[in-house]
Amino acid sequence: MITRADCEHRDTEDPLAHARARFRVPESVIYLDGNSLGALPAATPARLADVTEKEWGADLIRSWNAHDWIGLPARIGARIAPLIGAECGEVIAADSTSVNLFKLAAAGLRLNAPRRVILSERGNFPTDLYVLQGLVGMLGGAAELRLVAREDIPSAFDESLALLVLTHIHYKTGALHDMNALTQAAHAAGALVLWDLSHSAGAVELFLDRDRADFAIGCGYKYLNGGPGAPAFLFVAEHLQKQLRQPLSGWMGHAAPFEFGDEYRPAEGIARTLCGTPAVLAMAALAEGVATFDGIAMRDVRNKSKALGDLFLALALSRCAGAGFEIACPRDADQRGSQVALRHAEGYAIIQALIEQGVIGDFRAPDILRFGFAPLYTRYADIWDAVDRLAAITTGARWREERFQIRAAVT
Numbered sequence: 384m385i386t387r388a389d390c391e392h393r394d395t396e397d398p399l400a401h402a403r404a405r406f407r408v409p410e411s412v413i414y415l416d417g418n419s420l421g422a423l424p425a426a427t428p429a430r431l432a433d434v435t436e437k438e439w440g441a442d443l444i445r446s447w448n449a450h451d452w453i454g455l456p457a458r459i460g461a462r463i464a465p466l467i468g469a470e471c472g473e474v475i476a477a478d479s480t481s482v483n484l485f486k487l488a489a490a491g492l493r494l495n496a497p498r499r500v501i502l503s504e505r506g507n508f509p510t511d512l513y514v515l516q517g518l519v520g521m522l523g524g525a526a527e528l529r530l531v532a533r534e535d536i537p538s539a540f541d542e543s544l545a546l547l548v549l550t551h552i553h554y555k556t557g558a559l560h561d562m563n564a565l566t567q568a569a570h571a572a573g574a575l576v577l578w579d580l581s582h583s584a585g586a587v588e589l590f591l592d593r594d595r596a597d598f599a600i601g602c603g604y605k606y607l608n609g610g611p612g613a614p615a616f617l618f619v620a621e622h623l624q625k626q627l628r629q630p631l632s633g634w635m636g637h638a639a640p641f642e643f644g645d646e647y648r649p650a651e652g653i654a655r656t657l658c659g660t661p662a663v664l665a666m667a668a669l670a671e672g673v674a675t676f677d678g679i680a681m682r683d684v685r686n687k688s689k690a691l692g693d694l695f696l697a698l699a700l701s702r703c704a705g706a707g708f709e710i711a712c713p714r715d716a717d718q719r720g721s722q723v724a725l726r727h728a729e730g731y732a733i734i735q736a737l738i739e740q741g742v743i744g745d746f747r748a749p750d751i752l753r754f755g756f757a758p759l760y761t762r763y764a765d766i767w768d769a770v771d772r773l774a775a776i777t778t779g780a781r782w783r784e785e786r787f788q789i790r791a792a793v794t
């Protein structure tokens with residue numbers, strides 16, 4: 384039987400324990416939703432005040448040069464690169480994940496013409512599927528989207544396949560794809576591969592260059608702690624950059640934006656993936672979020688993430704037995720991202736009751752309770768307390784109250 388004291392002891396031995404001070408996590412809350420919105424880094428409010436008052440307020444438009452606002456996308460990209468196993472010039476911060484997917488999927492199709500098929504997974508995150516549907520619709524007969532079940536992905540590779548688009552860690556189940564094996568298999572079939580790293584960056588070790596990924600995209604507001612609606616990032620393997628043409632060819636991706644010429648000429652390197660003016664305030668917050676990883680080894684992050692997930696599952700299995708939960712994520716930590724998923728027919732009401740008790744997880748329709756573990760600020764004792772409250776809620780009847788059934792706009 385695991386006790387709270389065991390968990391407190393693990394916290395004293397945790398090599399990442401010091402990183403919690405880099406965040407402001409309210410002590411009244413057990414925050415298990417860093418996979419949806421990372422916690423507020425302690426340095427962000429002061430940084431935003433400076434950018435607002437000193438840079439924008441006092442230095443005004445001069446700040447584009449004086450404070451290198453114009454260089455923010457590339458500078459932040461260079462800081463994200465080592466977290467995902469890429470080189471500095473392969474990553475840039477820009478736009479949203481959805482928009483970056485559109486740009487890179489279109490670019491990938493174009494690079495691999497005359498092949499015309501994009502393959503993805505049924506049940507992939509909706510925006511990925513919707514953006515691909517939009518792209519294929521726009522291209523008429525020149526492209527086709529095929530969706531297959533997870534287990535059928537490798538057998539769906541054929542000579543028509545231009546681009547494989549997969550989310551590395553599934554948003555609901557936390558199941559993790561083998562990036563290396565799938566990328567090699569797709570390449571062997573002549574296809575390019577685009578990985579959505581939204582639930583991976585800042586949570587698991589990634590080796591984009593070693594695994595020969597072609598393209599990747601990911602969120603800035605989840606484990607990278609960039610703040611609500613933070614800019615996203617994208618990756619293009621160095622050897623593909625010269626030939627890359629993306630359709631949102633705005634002036635920020637031009638070789639010389641301030642020449643104001645009539646003809647689009649792509650910038651050298653990763654900058655050609657940019658479109659318009661960067662959101663400076665949001666970029667400043669993202670920079671602080673990414674800086675929470677300074678001096679942190681992603682190997683330590685991954686080890687702790689697996690241990691937190693294993694602890695949650697072990698406690699839930701023993702403390703919540705008979706409460707009607709089914710485990711909806713891989714039990715093997717090597718096959719799982721930094722989240723666990725429990726299935727329960729009344730999952731929505733249970734999560735609402737849990738949130739009222741100060742444990743913040745989230746719900747994904749129709750029946751998944753999702754708990755994400757951000758290793759930089761989640762403690763082992765938090766996991767013990769969270770499951771303790773979950774057990775108390777499910778053995779009582781309070782969660783059945785009418786008010787926990789009311790659906791908010793965001794779940």
Ligand SMILES: Cc1ncc(COP(=O)(O)O)c(C=O)c1O
Nearest residue numbers: 479480481508510550554579581
């Ligand atoms: C796998 C995945 N892709 C993309 C997104 C979101 O994209 P956007 O930031 O453009 O809304 C999410 C959000 O949760 C996600 O889980």
